[in-house]
Amino acid sequence: MRRANWPSTTAMIIAALLVFATAFLNKIVRQTQEDHTISIVQTFADEFAARLEEKLLTRVAMVDLLRRGWEDGRIDTASDFGEGAAAIQSQFPDIQAINWVNSDGVIIQVNPLEGNEAALGLNLRDLDEPASTLESSTRMNSFRLTRPIMLAQGGRGLAGYAPVFRNGNLLGHINLVFRTDLLIRLVMGSAIEASYAITLVDDGGVVYGNTEQSSGTKYASERSVEAGGRSWIITVTPRDALIDEARSFIDEALLATGLILALVIAVTINEWERNKRKLKEREDRFALAIEGTSDGLYDINVETLDTYLSPRWYQMLGYKPDEMPASYETFRTLLHPQDAATLPLIPEIIQTDRELLEGEFRMRHKNGTWVDILSRSRLVREGGRPTRIVGTHVDLTELRAEQRKLRRAAVTDDLTGLRNRRELEELLQEEQEISTSNERICLMRIDLDRFKSINDRDGHDAGDIVLCAVADRLRESTFGFQTIARMGGDEFLVGWRTRAHDDHIVQVARSLVAAIEAPVIYANKDLRVGASVGIAFIEGTGRASVGEAIVNADIALKAAKKTGRGRHAFFQQSMRDAALKDAALALDIRDGLERGEFEPYFQPQIDIKSNRIVGFEALLRWNHQELGVLSAAQFVPAAENAHLIEEIDDRMFREICLATKAIDELGLPHATVSINISTARLMNSELVDRLLWEVDRITVNPARICIELLESTLLNERMETAVNNIYGLARAGFRIELDDFGTGHAAISSLCNFPVSRIKIDRTFVAGIHSDPSLPAITETLIDLGNNLGITVLVEGVESEAERAFFEKTKCDEIQGFLVGRPMPLNQIPAWVRKWIAAHPPVGFTQIRA
Incomplete structure (x- = not known):
């Protein structure tokens, strides 16, 4: 009876032992795998958080460089800002745009424009989140990030604002826009992305990834990152594929083969080795991903000083990993002497309350040169006790060289x-x-x-x-x-x-x-x-x-x-006083333009033989609200210095075109209007097209407009553009007339070289005609010269009947002066015309229309 039951009892005992051994071994294996997986996830979370903070703060540092450039005057124009922004964007592909926001909150410059057109002209103060962040950055005078927002360019991302002050005044904000997905992928790398899911949450709002639960949630590790006034919670979760690879089936194998202890042990050993290989492969993949990054990684045990230096760390300094020992002493030995004297030692570091450490220093390359290094590290604590320093070293040599080049170029x-x-x-x-x-x-x-x-x-x-x-x-x-x-x-x-x-x-x-x-x-x-x-x-x-x-x-x-x-x-101080006076006058001129205070006055011109009205000369006047009517001589030099003369010329030309239409209504369809063109305007290559556009718009015959040129203008270094414009105006039908004729140094050459249709004898030849015995001969010679060349001759400044009587005896064609009429506004011309016609009815005169 006992023999019959022995196998059963033995089998039960063996089975119980096998089940116990299987369960015990299964628990050990699974716990070991889970502990190792959690350790890898935690290590990666530390590295990822440190690298993400380094990337963010590096970009903020670049924005701060632009900001300091604005504040100290090294950047002063949109072009300067665009060059600086382009240099930064060439280094950081995850940056969507670097914009300039004016003090009213409007984006007025976008870099680059392509792909960011929707942001140009956007008023950030109309948007709740940007407006709040903009106000916060101004109040705190520091860089501030928004919560996750929908970008005007499309998609989701983040925007940051850095205020720019100069002399205590807010100039505007530098706006940094980047897409979080590009930044995170840049930090992670493609090899790591296949193994881990990353979630970033800002005050309940998802910055990157999603918050859905997965089978890897129990292995997840959380870290916090501070940047731009925001606090992000980073959750690193292993993906299902990685967990599936690590999953063990020892328990099923042990239960299935519990009756055969040798087989169970063999399967257990085989499974254990397989799991070790998988873990080794995962660690190797992680090491390859670290090696492929552009940053050098380091991990220092603060108690033993055992140090890990990644292959990229050695590569940045020109070494192979086996050329120098991976030790803290290696790091200190390669430091620049000046930086080594100021960089804190580990005992000093662990005494601080700070978790994030940042610094920039130089390290000696194998070739003897110095490499600019940006260090970002985290002090890891376990149970409140500092245990490790984990961080990255970034090679800034090329960036710093480019910045120096930009500073030199600036x-x-x-x-x-x-x-x-x-x-x-x-x-x-x-x-x-x-x-x-x-x-x-x-x-x-x-x-x-x-x-x-x-x-x-x-x-x-x-x-x-x-x-x-x-x-x-x-x-x-x-x-x-x-x-x-x-x-x-x-x-x-x-x-x-x-x-x-x-x-x-x-x-x-x-x-x-x-x-x-x-x-x-x-x-x-x-x-x-x-x-x-x-x-x-x-x-x-x-x-x-x-x-x-x-x-x-x-x-x-x-x-x-x-x-x-x-x-x-x-x-001399008097020069400054005059300059300030001119500047004030220029400002007054600008205000006068806005108020429409400039207008032409018209001085009539008549045929000396028939008294027929042949035209008017348009003379610029300024109806100053305080000083009354000012002549051109009182403000034109200041307008020229302030580069306002072309705008005044444009308005004058428009007004005389309209005046020509009004003069038609007075029964003077052939009367011309003369207007002086400034030298600055004559040098404008677009002059002919602009004048033709104006006469076409108002429907005035160009032949009714006389363009007055000073002889000194024609002789002004014989500018090619001016010569082309003179001939272009003549070909377009405008009449060209030479003002102040005879007062220059080359009157005859002016008549021969330019298409002049009328010359105007200056008042200086008229005033002393009866007192200076030489003037009559000179004046008659000038008049005869014009007649012999077939050019109409008009004498200016005729103020007395005696002067008129003298010129009636010459071959003079037309006269102008106070004897005929003083300069008058357009609304006074009809009364003057009626009065003149009544006193001097010309032969064949057409009555003034009602």
Whole structure:
């Protein structure tokens, strides 16, 4: 009976032992696998959080570089900002756009424009989340990120804003826009993405990934990241495929083969080895992914100083991993001596309460050069006790070199290689600081004469050659200029410390003018320019005095140019007073344009034989709200200096076209209207098209419009554009007439070389006609000259019957002056015409229409 039951009892005991052993082994294996998986996930979460924070803060640092450039004046234009933004975007492909937001919250510049057109013109203050973040960044004066938002460019992402202040005033915000999916993939890499799911949550809002539960949730590890005023919770979860690979079937095998202990042990050992291989493969894949990243990784045990340095870490410094030991001492040995003296040691680091550590330093490359390194690390604590420092090293050498190149380009003139005006004040302030008490800093502002004619006649390449030649002559000068800069266009500035008196300064100015006047050889031609010089001295100390001296030199330059070419002038306070007066007048002119205070006055012109009204001369007047009616001579020079004369000319031309239509209604269908065209307008290559467009729009015959040109304008360096415009106007049907004829230096050549239909004898030949015995002969000669060439002759400034009687005896065709009528607004012309016709009815006169 006991023999019959023995096998059964033994089998039960063996079975119980096998089941117990199987369950025990199964628990050990699964627990080991889960613990190892959790450890890998936690390690990856630490590395990922550190790298993500490094990437974010690196981009914020780039934005802060742009911000400092705005605030200290190194970036001052949209073009400068665009260049800086492009340099940053070339380094960081996950950045969607770097925009400029004005102080009203409107995006006015988008970089790059392609793909971001929808953001241009967007008012961020109309959008709740951007508006709130914009206000927060301004209040805190720091970079701030939004919650996840739908981008105007499409898709989901984040936007950050960094305020830019200058002198306490808000200029606007730099707007950084990036897509979180691109940033996360850049941090993860494609190899790691297949094994892990990443979720980023900001205050309940999903920044990246999704929050759905999965089978890997129990292995998930959470970390927090702080950036731009936002706190993100990162959840790293292993994907199902990775968990499936790690899953063991030892328990099923043991239960299935529990009666055969040897087989169970063999299966257990086989499964154990297989799982070890899988874990090794996963670790190898993770190591390959780390090796493939652009950042060097390190992991230091703060107690034992055992150190892990990734292959990429060695590669950044030119070494192979087996060339130097992976130790903390290796890291300290390669540090630049200056940086090693300031970089904290591990005992100092673990005493801090900070978890995130960041620093930038230099490390020695194998070839002896220094590599710029950005270090971002996390102090890992277990049970409140610091155990490890885990982080990344990023090679910033190329980025820093590009930044230095951009900084150099920002302060250097591309064409001449001289400093540009951006760094000028800083350079002069340095000279100011090292000058002695018996020295003064002299500034000479130099403007090239006749340079524009070279550009127009010989082309811009020739102009560039001349500018480079002038720059070389300034460099080669024997006067020892400490500062030489190109101010823009054809203006230069030199500055130096000197003890010399004004007489010597004058000799320097004359020598510079003489050197610049020497010919420049280009295409077998001698190109010649002159120079005018404005001289000022830096008075006092500080940046303000430097800026004031630069302005003073410019004021003196303008004064020198007014006296002729090749001149120099020392700054005087009266010049500044005059400049301020001109500036105030220019502002007043601009306001007058907005208020419509400028209008033409019309002075009649008649046929001297028949008294027939032949036309009117349009004279510019300003109906100033305080000073009354001002003549052109009182404000035109200021308008020209303020570059407002073309706008005034445009309005005048439009008004005289309309006036011509009104004059038709007075029964004067053939009367012309003369208008003076400024030299600046005549140099505009679009002049003919613009005037033709205006007469077509108002339906006026161009033959009714006389374009008055001063003889001095025709002789102004014989600009090619001006000559083309004169002939173009004549071909278009406009009449060309020469004003102030006989007062220039080449009256006959003007008549021969240009399509002149009428000449106007200047008032200077009329006023003394009865007192100066030489004037009658001169005047009659000018009149005969016009008649012999078939050109109509009009005499200006006839104010008495005696003067009229004299010209009636000559071959003069027409007269104009106070005797006929004073300049009058358009609404007074009908009354004057009626009065004139009543007193001087011409033969064949058509009655004025009612």
